[in-house]
Amino acid sequence: MILITESLIQEEYEVVLRFCSTVYALKNWVHAPTGLVLHSSKTSWGLATTCGMVKINSLFVGSTAIIELRSTIRHELAHLAAGLKVNHNQYFKRVANAF
Ligand SMILES: [Zn+2]
Numbered sequence: 587m588i589l590i591t592e593s594l595i596q597e598e599y600e601v602v603l604r605f606c607s608t609v610y611a612l613k614n615w616v617h618a619p620t621g622l623v624l625h626s627s628k629t630s631w632g633l634a635t636t637c638g639m640v641k642i643n644s645l646f647v648g649s650t651a652i653i654e655l656r657s658t659i660r661h662e663l664a665h666l667a668a669g670l671k672v673n674h675n676q677y678f679k680r681v682a683n684a685f
Contacts (some may be wrong), residue, residue: 587650588637595642596622597629602659606667606685616669622659634665660685 588594591597599622612618626645627633631640631654640662648657664682672678 590646590649590655592628592647593625595624595646596654598652599640599642599659601678602656603663606660606663609684610667610681615667616671617666619663632662634662634670636670638666640666643655644676 603619605630610685616657617634617636617659619640621681622640622642624635624644625641627641631643631646635641642655642662644659646658663684664678664685667685668678
């Protein structure tokens, strides 16, 4: 069982981003990815911002929820690729499925 650390979250982000950028070339993403930070929130596991940041809930640190961490990162990267304006529309869902 793997205990999630902040550096593991950064490593997972790099791995997931590398995969997603092979699915959709980065030049076609609405918001170019700029990095990952932790945040504390009672309402969301992840967030994406128009400046390309992915924010991941700090509650992942110290947990073993690696599958959920990966799917949260993929979901937020799909928001960056599809554009934040479209929210969870059909286009977003197509991108999210591809990721
Ligand atoms: Zn979402």
